[in-house]
Amino acid sequence: MPAECNKRPSPAPPPANGHATVSGRQPAPGPPPLPNPSTGSANPSASLHALWCYLHPALDHIVRAPTNNPSKAPAIDVSYHMGVHTAVYNYFTAQSDSSPAPTGLAGFPARFSIQNDKGKASGADLYEQLDHYYADVAREIFLGAPADDASLIHYLVPCFNRYSAGTQSVSRLLNYVNRHYVKRAIDEDRGWLRLADVLDAVARTIREDDTREKVQKRLRERRTEELKKWGYREGDPPARVAQIESYAEAASAPDRVVSLTAVAYRQFRIQVIEPLLAAPKLKASKGGKKKRPPPTNSEKPPLPRGRLARAVKELLESKGGDEEETRRLAGELAIALRTVGIKVDHPLRKKLDKYIPPEQR
Template identity: 55%
Template sequence: MPASVVLNPASSSSNPATSSVALWAYLKPALDHIVRSPSNDPNGKAPAVDFVLYSGIHTACYNYFTAQSEPPSSASSATARGKAPVGGSDIYDQLDRYFAEVCQEIALNAPEDESTLVHYLVPSFNRFSSGAQSANRLLSYVNRHYVKRAVDEDRGWLRLNDVLESMVKTMTIDDTREKISQRLKEKRTEELKRWGYAEGDPPERLAVAEACSETASPVDRIVPVASLAHRRFRTEVIEPMLLAPKTKGTSKAKHKIPKTPASAAPYRPKGRLARAVQHLMTADDVQEEERTRLLTGLAHSLKTIGVRPDHPLRKRMDKHLTTTTASSEKTDTDNAEGS
């Protein structure tokens, strides 16, 4: 494992908490270490950050974000009453751009050969996700002081407008704030159920469903750091691979009669990732255990980054894995009875 980053907080006369530029310059080397640097850990675990630096970043983030939350002075009150961005949005936007750049690098390094694409994506995602979760812990004050406030201000993954749009045709003058609030709660529960949550489930399952809802949200929604990173993996790596290639053109012959196929057309995935999955499912040179491991890993990554359960590729993979598991369990039962 690479050596931990050791940066002396006192090596510069600039206080990292004085400005977003200074704070970002202080954060980025640590982020590069935990997100970008290679890891020899078989599970892709992110390398550790030196304790002194870790503590320094916590302190700098706390000082910066609490300073942003303080009431404005009389000299800056006019600016504060205007359309100036909410304090801390600059660092949050920097993080979003950073994760987008890292994910673009992952996408650019992906193999052209579809037979090896899934083999590349699964460990790449595991390593990136590990770094994202480590960054989420490192930047807990971003979540606590900026993300939480943004969610309270209706800028999170689910917004009041999402509910009002569905209610606009049925709203009456008698609709109270409590009724709208209740509909918002129902909408939230409805969305969480799409990701496997059921009322009464333990907090762990609720947290997973909410994280999936966050990563599935549009990029203008404010979400925690880990979800911000996972969402960028979806938009920069996976979604371009799910797109079907553009056709080069159509025939100009208006009255040409198409030939009737002799039999049903075979299944031909259109997107690059779908073709890679199809190859993995049918390849004779891949051991069944390895095939199941890769498909399970890819299915987990697609769920984590917010690819919805009803997406055709997710449905196809889930069906394959369910069939494979049932077949394996039947074989084990037959072998046990035979012995």
């Protein structure tokens, strides 16, 4: 990771309600587009450190700057936008000229290849830096969560919407990373679903006289089976298939190369959602056995709930509140859980998915 740039400190994350306010009353206007910072005679594409110092203010403005509209990320100046595109393109081009070519996997289609261990694919260092950046932002959101369960979802939903809007904007800004590095990594079998993940299942159905086309067909069928776990149905349009695949990408392990939006959502899952879903550990008694909560009227004693499960229970069972607002929060939380890769059979998703509006299911 490059050394810290001598830039202004990162803006604070949005308040619990996701809005920036003036004197606690009226929403403040959104921040103006961030101007292109002066780099003097320095070349932003000369090194990862130089590139990151040039990108960092834009990322903080887009992802972290307070705004009165959590669903829309603050903009940067057109000249800054073009400067980022040019700097990233030049940086990747310079790396590509000195990067070794990938080597193929014997016996499999040419697209299944691996990068030579002597050097990383061009863009890998920037991709990893962005991954670290999103981890830091998501960790800030987690650390800023209110201590009481009653306020947790009211904090979490607008924070996720703000984070999501920012990361989608960054993905568009840095689309060259997706087109150049991520696509290449997927072609080299380093994506969310790898040949090794499906090889055993496919190998059991392969016969000696099968052609390469038949093997590839079985690999595609196996990928379709995986997507069905995330809601894919035969005949789904390409846009929906891409959306479903993004859920699988966000659910993948950190070593899998995925699109930049999926990188951001994956870190939100790891840094925010999973810690909130985790149930507290049972304390051990003096005899060494773990103490369980006292049994209720049911036959089995209740297991301890994670913070998010408790907050959802309180939200849905609260009396005298705005029912429409409750349903909205429950639906938006369900969408957030789905987006960051929480599997469809998770108990909390089963409870919340029915609150998702029909047109968003």
